[in-house]
Amino acid sequence: MFELILKNVSKHIKxxxxxxxxFTSLLKHKTLKKRxxxxxxNEVARYETFVVKGLLRAYTVDKSGYEHxxxxxxxxxxxxxxxxxxxxxxxxQNIDALEExxxxxxxxxxxxxxxxxxxRFDRFFRILLQNAFIANQQRIIASISQTAEEQYLAFIKxxxxxxxxxxxxxxxxxxxxxxxxxxRIRRSMATVGx
Amino acid sequence: MFELILKNVSKHIKxxxxxxxxFTSLLKHKTLKKRxxxxxxNEVARYETFVVKGLLRAYTVDKSGYEHxxxxxxxxxxxxxxxxxxxxxxxxQNIDALEExxxxxxxxxxxxxxxxxxxRFDRFFRILLQNAFIANQQRIIASISQTAEEQYLAFIKxxxxxxxxxxxxxxxxxxxxxxxxxxRIRRSMATVGx
Numbered sequence: 001m002f003e004l005i006l007k008n009v010s011k012h013i014k015x016x017x018x019x020x021x022x023f024t025s026l027l028k029h030k031t032l033k034k035r036x037x038x039x040x041x042n043e044v045a046r047y048e049t050f051v052v053k054g055l056l057r058a059y060t061v062d063k064s065g066y067e068h069x070x071x072x073x074x075x076x077x078x079x080x081x082x083x084x085x086x087x088x089x090x091x092x093q094n095i096d097a098l099e100e101x102x103x104x105x106x107x108x109x110x111x112x113x114x115x116x117x118x119x120r121f122d123r124f125f126r127i128l129l130q131n132a133f134i135a136n137q138q139r140i141i142a143s144i145s146q147t148a149e150e151q152y153l154a155f156i157k158x159x160x161x162x163x164x165x166x167x168x169x170x171x172x173x174x175x176x177x178x179x180x181x182x183x184r185i186r187r188s189m190a191t192v193g194x
Numbered sequence: 195m196f197e198l199i200l201k202n203v204s205k206h207i208k209x210x211x212x213x214x215x216x217f218t219s220l221l222k223h224k225t226l227k228k229r230x231x232x233x234x235x236n237e238v239a240r241y242e243t244f245v246v247k248g249l250l251r252a253y254t255v256d257k258s259g260y261e262h263x264x265x266x267x268x269x270x271x272x273x274x275x276x277x278x279x280x281x282x283x284x285x286x287q288n289i290d291a292l293e294e295x296x297x298x299x300x301x302x303x304x305x306x307x308x309x310x311x312x313x314r315f316d317r318f319f320r321i322l323l324q325n326a327f328i329a330n331q332q333r334i335i336a337s338i339s340q341t342a343e344e345q346y347l348a349f350i351k352x353x354x355x356x357x358x359x360x361x362x363x364x365x366x367x368x369x370x371x372x373x374x375x376x377x378r379i380r381r382s383m384a385t386v387g388x
Contacts, residue, residue, distance in 0.1 A: 083331040086324050092335075115317065123309065123316035129323040130280050137277040141286075 032097040039095040045084035047105035054101025069174040148177040226291040233289040239278035241299035248295025263368035
């Protein structure tokens with residue numbers, strides 16, 4: 001159960017057996033059915049979540065009731081309403097399962113304890129935060145400077161497996177373009193490829 | 195010269211004399227005249243910068259030549275084009291001095307060395323990154339959900355000394371509102387106060 005998360009952590013820091021055991025003792029295991037909510041908007045995000053298996057989606061709902069996908073998270077990814085988690089105030093994001101999903105979660109207070117007991121996790125989460133910041137900026141820059149077609153092509157190149165698993169209208173919502181635009185791009189790609 | 199930066203670091207981590215000496219040995223001191231550029235858009239941000247004295251402004255210039263203020267940074271603040279600094283790719287921000295300014299800077303490679311030699315700096319910069327992330331989110335949320343007046347009042351409440359030191363049109367640019375709107379708000383505040 002802990003193999004994937006320990007491998008994920010080992011990308012950035014080395015843990016001995018004792019530290020690994022302490023870390024995994026703080027994790028809570030949870031399974032979600034397809035469409036089940038992991039976090040609801042206006043609730044405080046108590047956990048940072050690691051996806052062991054399956055696929056999650058974080059999204060906001062605007063005043064008109066429209067959903068806007070903030071991010072997807074599949075196996076080996078971390079996900080949370082980071083603002084709510086860090087400030088421990090009610091958040092704006094919902095997180096639900098697009099497939100049957102298995103996660104490991106660490107509570108805010110346990111993470112703070114982990115930083116004290118195994119300070120190398122400061123390094124690990126510093127690097128995760130850096131990567132989150134970079135991804136966030138890249139997304140903002142892309143939405144300002146790229147056409148819908150360029151954004152869609154970059155998405156399927158960067159996340160080929162997501163494009164297979166996520167319904168097209170949700171990819172459109174993530175990119176802030178219409179599903180019709182994606183259909184048009186796909187048709188023109190099919191024509192070029194034929 | 196290092197008193198303020200060591201006090202800033204000590205808010206989050208404790209250093210012994212040897213570690214403090216190592217840290218300060220990596221810092222480069224620089225003074226800027228009013229209006230002098232510290233960083234130019236399309237250059238790589240080589241440094242993370244700490245303001246010892248004075249006031250800096252980070253801004254982008256759009257295709258029509260209009261300036262958009264990204265942030266201000268006065269004494270005891272850290273500033274950088276973080277995306278450019280973290281990825282070591284050309285950035286989009288200019289940073290210049292609004293007053294005669296004195297800074298301490300640490301180069302990317304020296305910071306990486308510092309993380310290795312004094313791992314508690316992982317903690318320090320994890321916390322700085324968290325705070326940057328939170329501030330960023332709060333600003334986005336405010337720009338979506340607050341009126342121009344609410345944003346301006348929140349700004350002068352949060353940063354009373356900045357409001358005294360920064361020209362009104364630059365505050366307007368930071369908040370994404372017109373200078374005329376600020377004038378109108380200030381007139382109505384003066385009327386209420388009279």
